Amino acid sequence: MKAIVQDRYGSPDVLKLMDVPKPTAADNEVLVRVHAAAVNAYDWHVMRGDPYLMRVMSPAWFGLTGPKRRIRGRDFAGRVEAVGKAVTQWRPGDEVYGDLGDANGAFAEHVSVPAGLVDLKPANLTFEQAAAVPLxxxxxxxxxxxxxxxxxxxxxxxxxxxxxxxxxxxxxxxxxxxxxxxxxxxxxxxxxxxxxxxxxxxxxxxxxxxxxxxxxxxxxxxxxxxxxxxxxxxxxxxxxxxxxxxxxxxxxxxxxxxxxxxxxxxxxxxxxxLTVTPGKEPLTALRRLIEAGEVTPAIDRTYPLHRTPDAIRYLEEEHARAKVVITV
Structure with missing residues (x-):
């Protein structure tokens, strides 16, 4: 599958579109075909390893010269393609959205994610709009x-x-x-x-x-x-x-x-x-607000997957307003 991969800290130029192995769903996971992902300030912080203190405070995720998770991206929206044998609440074809947290991996054609970290996509949103919501x-x-x-x-x-x-x-x-x-x-x-x-x-x-x-x-x-x-x-x-x-x-x-x-x-x-822990509960609360018409995602720009470096550059240089979304 295609994915945005990073092997060392640096500017958006360190991000490369590459072919990587397609993930599989573990027993408690769902495999999602990603249709859209969103860019957050978190992404450029990880990309640059900045501030440097993060590399010391979070050694499970941050190496000294590059992040330990190669594929960037937290927020995603897409369709369930397969489910692990312990998963009962999701079926192939379900439209879902979620936040991968520190695991990253959303800037890709597929992502495997614990079943408890996704919720139904708000029915009145497109995949692009839904991807803008989670984090x-x-x-x-x-x-x-x-x-x-x-x-x-x-x-x-x-x-x-x-x-x-x-x-x-x-x-x-x-x-x-x-x-x-x-x-x-x-x-x-x-x-x-x-x-x-x-x-x-x-x-x-x-x-x-x-x-x-x-x-x-x-x-x-x-x-x-x-x-x-x-x-x-x-x-x-x-x-x-x-x-x-x-x-x-x-x-x-x-x-x-x-x-x-x-x-x-x-x-x-x-x-x-503020610390935010990804999970189904906030996704469900947000979905209800969105489906009730109380909240609507505001999107500034969308970029195709291969232009993810441009999307992050646009965000981190303070030009963006509202959300920047990647279409996959």
């Missing part, structure tokens, strides 16, 4: 679990992959949503339901004097003190910045996250360093 939508869902009806929520990075889902999910929960983005993306976040939009090129949101029940930071471009300064006394700060590529770094967005973990023990505000 970004799951991150938004997890980051907003503190939100209640009537809360004032600020989303810093509202026009990105996670941010476009976060705006819609927060609105579905009954929140008043303030979205922070650049001028060219104002129309996009307004169309997704944002009640207020702040153009970060014209206004420093941390100096505006407004306060929020939840601040969901997806950028990492402000200090913890400034982010906390926007919170109500009982407010929650959620940190989940993926960042963009600015060359090799030791800590990258993890620097702010590490400081947040330490400071959370000593301040009155609730500070959440």
């Amino acid at each position: 970004a939508g799951g991150t938004a869902l997890a980051g907003l679990r503190e939100v209640q009806a009537g809360h004032h929520v600020l989303i810093n990075g509202a026009s990105g992959g996670v941010g476009t889902f976060a705006v819609q999910i927060a609105k579905s929960l009954g929140a008043d949503v303030t979205a922070v983005c650049g001028k060219r993306n104002i129309d996009l976040v307004e169309s997704l339901g944002a009640d207020h939009v702040i153009d970060y090129t014209q206004e420093d949101v941390t100096s505006a004097g407004r306060h929020y029940d939840v601040v969901f930071d997806l950028v990492g471009n402000h200090s913890l003190a400034r982010l906390r300064g926007m919170l109500e006394p009982t407010g929650t700060l959620v940190l989940s910045g993926g960042g963009v590529s600015r060359g090799g770094s030791m800590f990258g967005p993890m620097g702010l996250i590490i400081r947040g973990k330490i400071m959370s023990r000593f301040v009155r505000h609730r500070m959440v360093v």
Whole structure:
């Protein structure tokens, strides 16, 4: 089968379209014919081995000179082609979507995945739309679990992959949503339901004097003190910045996250360093929101499989808005 393979860390130029053996489904796995996959900030972090701290903290996945999983990609949507002998909930022909997590492998014609990491594809989405959902939508869902009806929520990075889902999910929960983005993306976040939009090129949101029940930071471009300064006394700060590529770094967005973990023990505000575990539960929750018309994936561009390096380059240089999808 064809797949996007990487043998060493580096720029998108290290990614190559190659013929590799087609996987088979283990007893508890399903073999999926991939129709679409999505690009996430996670993909370029793994591709570059950046920040360098990841290579030390996650030796099961990151080698010193290259990732231990050769095929990139987490999010996928496609049709079940075969099932392992212990799998009873899926049959060949089922249309599914999912997030492979650290296992990677979605930028390929086929992927074998544990049966518990997939769910039915939302019936009202194309494969391309469905592939855009799992990691970004799951991150938004997890980051907003503190939100209640009537809360004032600020989303810093509202026009990105996670941010476009976060705006819609927060609105579905009954929140008043303030979205922070650049001028060219104002129309996009307004169309997704944002009640207020702040153009970060014209206004420093941390100096505006407004306060929020939840601040969901997806950028990492402000200090913890400034982010906390926007919170109500009982407010929650959620940190989940993926960042963009600015060359090799030791800590990258993890620097702010590490400081947040330490400071959370000593301040009155609730500070959440977001971790997202792939699984069927968030996929099912997202599917229900999507099929109910509460959430719709926003896609910036699609690329064919052989142009995956161009897709990641587009994403990591901060040109992308919403999601970038690979068709297979």
